[in-house]
Amino acid sequence: MEFPYSLRDTQRDIIKDVKEVLENSSHLVFEAPTGSGKTIAVLYPVVRYALKNNKKIIYLVHTNSQEQQVIKEAKRLGVFAVALQGRANLCPLARERFQGGNAEELSLLCSRLKKDVINGKREACPYYSNYMESGEEILEFIKVVHTAEEVFKKAMELGVCPYEAIKDAIKEATLIVAPYIYFLYPFIRRNLIEKMGYALQDIILIVDEAHNLPEVAREMRSMELTIRSLELMESEALEYENPRILGHTIADIGEFLKESIYAMEKFLQEEEGLIPHYAFEEEISKFLGIGMNDFEELSRQLIYYGEMVREDKIKRRKLPRSHIYHAGSFLYLWKEAYSYEFIRLIRGGKTPSIEIYSMDPSLITDVIKGVHSSIHLSGTLALENYRNLTGLPEDTVMKRYPSPFPQENLKVLYVDDVTTRYGEVEKHIDNIASYLERIIKMGRNTAIFFPSYSLLSKIEERMKIDALVEKRGMRQYALFEMVERFRGEGGAILSVLGGRLYEGMNFPGEQLEIVVIVGVPYPKPTPRVKMLERYYESKFGNGWEYAFKIPALIKIRQAIGRLIRSEEDRGVAVILDKRAPLFRGEIPAKRAENLIKEIENFFKR
Numbered sequence: 352m353e354f355p356y357s358l359r360d361t362q363r364d365i366i367k368d369v370k371e372v373l374e375n376s377s378h379l380v381f382e383a384p385t386g387s388g389k390t391i392a393v394l395y396p397v398v399r400y401a402l403k404n405n406k407k408i409i410y411l412v413h414t415n416s417q418e419q420q421v422i423k424e425a426k427r428l429g430v431f432a433v434a435l436q437g438r439a440n441l442c443p444l445a446r447e448r449f450q451g452g453n454a455e456e457l458s459l460l461c462s463r464l465k466k467d468v469i470n471g472k473r474e475a476c477p478y479y480s481n482y483m484e485s486g487e488e489i490l491e492f493i494k495v496v497h498t499a500e501e502v503f504k505k506a507m508e509l510g511v512c513p514y515e516a517i518k519d520a521i522k523e524a525t526l527i528v529a530p531y532i533y534f535l536y537p538f539i540r541r542n543l544i545e546k547m548g549y550a551l552q553d554i555i556l557i558v559d560e561a562h563n564l565p566e567v568a569r570e571m572r573s574m575e576l577t578i579r580s581l582e583l584m585e586s587e588a589l590e591y592e593n594p595r596i597l598g599h600t601i602a603d604i605g606e607f608l609k610e611s612i613y614a615m616e617k618f619l620q621e622e623e624g625l626i627p628h629y630a631f632e633e634e635i636s637k638f639l640g641i642g643m644n645d646f647e648e649l650s651r652q653l654i655y656y657g658e659m660v661r662e663d664k665i666k667r668r669k670l671p672r673s674h675i676y677h678a679g680s681f682l683y684l685w686k687e688a689y690s691y692e693f694i695r696l697i698r699g700g701k702t703p704s705i706e707i708y709s710m711d712p713s714l715i716t717d718v719i720k721g722v723h724s725s726i727h728l729s730g731t732l733a734l735e736n737y738r739n740l741t742g743l744p745e746d747t748v749m750k751r752y753p754s755p756f757p758q759e760n761l762k763v764l765y766v767d768d769v770t771t772r773y774g775e776v777e778k779h780i781d782n783i784a785s786y787l788e789r790i791i792k793m794g795r796n797t798a799i800f801f802p803s804y805s806l807l808s809k810i811e812e813r814m815k816i817d818a819l820v821e822k823r824g825m826r827q828y829a830l831f832e833m834v835e836r837f838r839g840e841g842g843a844i845l846s847v848l849g850g851r852l853y854e855g856m857n858f859p860g861e862q863l864e865i866v867v868i869v870g871v872p873y874p875k876p877t878p879r880v881k882m883l884e885r886y887y888e889s890k891f892g893n894g895w896e897y898a899f900k901i902p903a904l905i906k907i908r909q910a911i912g913r914l915i916r917s918e919e920d921r922g923v924a925v926i927l928d929k930r931a932p933l934f935r936g937e938i939p940a941k942r943a944e945n946l947i948k949e950i951e952n953f954f955k956r
């Protein structure tokens with residue numbers, strides 16, 4: 352197998368390190384700039400090793416565009432790869448009739464419909480029925496290696512189920528491309544590995560855009576109960592004869608739970624607050640007149656009735672969603688999750704909610720240690736921090752590969768007379784607005800990233816110049832239209848760090864020449880973030896870095912990284928905050944004596 356491109360030095364280094372890691376059956380965490388060709392540099396040695404040593408590869412992606420990139424490279428390598436997505440994307444019935452169904456609901460529904468088809472009720476799922484009768488053509492199509500969306504389109508032409516076809520193709524494939532949850536959820540992972548016909552230790556795992564993994568893992572173990580879902584639980588109970596649990600109707604229990612959530616608002620500090628141990632249980636006990644020991648019984652019975660609702664909905668060919676079930680599961684987790692890594696939160700606003708939040712991603716990602724080798728790659732990664740958060744072994748190889756692009760193509764500047772520091776920002780707003788106006792007037796294509804929508808709108812109000820603005824909650828089509836306008840006409844575009852514009856869109860060449868980062872985007876010191884700081888302090892001894900510094904650093908570097916994605920790209924990044932030197936070791940920013948002049952000089956060269 353030949354490397355399908357002309358090889359760059361960075362790629363040569365990556366290939367060498369990946370080979371070593373595979374031979375030693377160990378783990379590699381690395382950072383290499385976007386555009387450096389790291390996907391193929393990882394895939395090439397991994398595919399060769401897997402074919403030679405009878406291993407299988409799971410390549411985890413965070414977005415569909417990453418999946419497309421991996422499939423493109425797999426085609427060039429000539430390896431049989433299958434792109435897997437959840438039923439929400441690949442089940443035609445989910446797209447037609449059951450939009451918004453989650454993985455568990457769609458799985459329940461699908462199992463029942465398939466059973467009905469097998470028992471002769473063809474109409475239960477015609478796509479499955481057609482696939483059972485004549486699935487050969489779609490399976491042949493999949494063998495040529497396609498993205499999940501391409502398989503979906505072809506399956507629709509043939510009237511067969513793409514999800515089932517892809518599942519059946521997994522066994523033959525060397526490379527499976529899948530969203531994170533396919534490996535992180537124990538139940539889904541077991542199914543996947545069983546389908547592949549290999550043991551965990553025969554899997555080589557690749558995690559793309561790995562900086563996202565810790566937060567995805569945290570969210571997987573967290574759960575929320577909202578006032579809205581309790582209102583829906585009450586309606587659901589009334590629809591199903593409102594059964595009694597511990598002497599109360601389910602609708603009344605919903606009402607008491609709502610009251611108990613409102614009672615937690617006394618713990619709010621601004622929009623969020625920590626709920627002390629047992630405070631919520633005591634409130635419920637008071638309302639329901641039950642003992643603390645009955646709490647488990649309450650959750651179990653809610654789950655029991657919720658399952659009956661789900662079963663009934665499946666029979667009626669409806670999405671098996673039960674708000675009674677959700678409340679029961681939430682209360683069950685609430686009671687169980689009393690280890691140090693969980694916190695309980697109240698969130699304020701018009702419709703408050705309570706949340707169980709898991710602070711430790713390693714409890715989910717620990718399983719990675721069981722694979723043959725794992726390779727974690729990203730354009731921006733704090734290596735040691737990532738290794739510790741995910742619980743990878745001490746001897747994990749950590750590498751940072753230099754940019755293959757000319758260093759002189761990027762200039763990073765900061766100014767030291769403004770800041771967005773909490774408590775100081777108000778007196779700097781006019782000055783920041785003035786900087787932005789002067790930068791925009793230069794007529795270069797400029798993206799300006801703010802730490803929050805509220806600061807964006809405050810500063811935008813003071814600016815006396817036109818710019819495109821990404822508004823909070825903007826519809827996808829409106830955002831795309833705005834981006835197309837920016838690409839076509841140029842000018843300035845205002846957005847937030849971590850927003851959709853910042854994450855997933857490319858602006859090659861002169862489409863983007865200047866990136867401005869307004870302030871240092873430290874997370875807001877909410878009770879949740881402070882608890883994360885405390886947790887990491889006790890676990891790793893440097894909580895502030897984990898909870899504040901590294902999230903800010905990653906955001907700044909990602910924003911800067913948008914400028915240079917090929918040899919031809921040139922650009923200037925500007926940090927409008929006097930705190931920029933705190934990142935001196937990681938971001939080589941130079942203090943600007945005369946910002947506008949220095950930018951002009953850069954582009955004159």
Ligand code: SF4
Nearest residue numbers: 442461476478479512
């Ligand atoms: S068999 Fe396919 S089309 Fe039918 S419900 Fe399951 S995933 Fe959807």
